[in-house]
Amino acid sequence: MTYPTTVKGTKVALQLGDGASPTEVFTTVCGITTKGLQRTRAVNDAVVWDCTDPDAPPITERDMAAGDWSISGSGQAVVAELDRIEEAYEAPANWRIVFFGAGTTIVRSYTGNAIMTDLNLGAVNGEKATISITLSGNGELVTDTP
Template structure:
């Protein structure tokens, strides 16, 4: 097998919208040294028996009931971003967000997200204030090909 093409961690970025009309997504989040997006599905299970052999073991069949996405990030707390994150969390409102994948085939996921966790910490060991955040989707998350 040939060696796969890989990308640097900096090619994944989070771009919250500014809420204006038209929406501006020109400010990616600064300071995060770890970030990611995860998708999940809620399913319901049904056991469907074999009509010709009711004593035979049955397989569980599943149906996807709902889809969800979550975004996480952590790293240095950039002073310039504190008001944005603090105000967003206190508002309790969803914002439009793009999660950009800047690779050979660039594109981005986009949807409305709620900021469900915003944590600010610090310790003497590294001497810097850190932050971590979690977002959850509020409705559909779509994929768009191309640069944002």
């Protein structure tokens, strides 16, 4: 038998870029324990009729249109991260989701500029404060496989 290589959730990180040029440095956002990347694609639909049998049911043909992406993350609100998160809320920033293999070896990453559309901070007495963010893609999402 052959088993696939899988990735633990702890080996996936949401990272925020520092905006430096020419080499931007990405640092993991501490406290974010749930990470998600959603990619969607719009399509243009056309109903096509059978030319030789107009009573036949038509078919739908689709062409790919614009792609879109968003990232979500949630977890514990870490005080040391709040300034960075607030800064990223105020202006578009470069974000990255990274999948790590052994140690710090990156096996895949998705990087792009995004606008933070949701920033939620919450707290319940007796529990840790929480944070959740939603990032909407602002252009191309680059997939890197080293």
